[in-house]
Amino acid sequence: MSAFPSTTSDALEAPSPDRSGRVLGAGEWLGDQHILRDYELLMQDLQQNDPDLAARTRLVDPLIAHYQLRLGLASVMLAAFQRIVNVGGNDTADFLFMPVSDASASDPVRRGTHWSLLLVDRRERASPVAYHYDSHRGQNDELAERLALRLRARLESVRMTQQRNDYDCGVFVVDGTRTLVSRLSERWRPAELHLDNLIVDRLALRNRLAG
Numbered sequence: 001m002s003a004f005p006s007t008t009s010d011a012l013e014a015p016s017p018d019r020s021g022r023v024l025g026a027g028e029w030l031g032d033q034h035i036l037r038d039y040e041l042l043m044q045d046l047q048q049n050d051p052d053l054a055a056r057t058r059l060v061d062p063l064i065a066h067y068q069l070r071l072g073l074a075s076v077m078l079a080a081f082q083r084i085v086n087v088g089g090n091d092t093a094d095f096l097f098m099p100v101s102d103a104s105a106s107d108p109v110r111r112g113t114h115w116s117l118l119l120v121d122r123r124e125r126a127s128p129v130a131y132h133y134d135s136h137r138g139q140n141d142e143l144a145e146r147l148a149l150r151l152r153a154r155l156e157s158v159r160m161t162q163q164r165n166d167y168d169c170g171v172f173v174v175d176g177t178r179t180l181v182s183r184l185s186e187r188w189r190p191a192e193l194h195l196d197n198l199i200v201d202r203l204a205l206r207n208r209l210a211g
Helices: 032-049 051-055 062-070 074-085 141-150 169-185 202-210
Strands: 057-059 095-101 115-121 129-133 154-156
Touching (some): 032 051, 032 057, 032 062, 032 095, 032 169, 032 202, 057 169, 062 095, 095 141, 095 169, 115 141, 115 169, 129 169, 169 202
Parallel strands (some): 057 095
Antiparallel strands (some): 095 115
8 A cells, every 4th residue: 555645746845755654844745644643643632631532533544544445345345444433342433534535546646636534423323424524626525425325424515614725635634633523522513513714734733743
C-alpha cells in the first residue's frame, strides 16, 4: 500500500520521504501518514479527557478505509469492519470517522488528489446514518456514497466550508474530525452536524505532527 494523495503539481511541494507523519511542508498535500498520526494524537487526548466517548469512537486508518472498507472484496470489507467496531468481543463503536480518498483501485498512477471525511453515526445499530464533509465542491460525493452503502448507512446532506487553495483538503479532514469530536464530547445538537463555519489551521497541524 503506497501513500496517497501523491503530489504531482509543480505548484506544490514534493511530498516528504518521512513516513512518520511528523513532517508536513507549508504547501504539501497531506498523505495517509499525516492523517493517521493526527488521528492517533486526537485519540490519545480523547482517552485522557473523555474515556467514555473514546471507547465509542473509531478514527479509522485512511488506508483501511480506502483499500479494505471501500474497495475490498465483501469478505475483506466485513472482516475489516468487524475489527474496527469490536473491542473485546463487544461492538462499542457509535461513531466512525473515515477519510475518503479518490485514489484509484486499478491504476497505480492515480494515487489520489483529494481527501474528504465520512462520519457514520451508529447509535442506532439497525439504521446508521452517514454524513459526508467535502471541502471541494463535492468532488468525492460519489465515492462517499458508495462507502456509506457498503456500510449500510443512510447518507444525509451536511454543509462544509470550502477550501480556498489546491492542497488543504486533508487539513479540512483532520480539523473537521477534531471539531466534530469536540461537539460530540459536548453532547451536540443536530444543527452542530454542519461544518460550514469551520476554520482550519495548517500551522497548528504542522506543530501537532512535529511534537
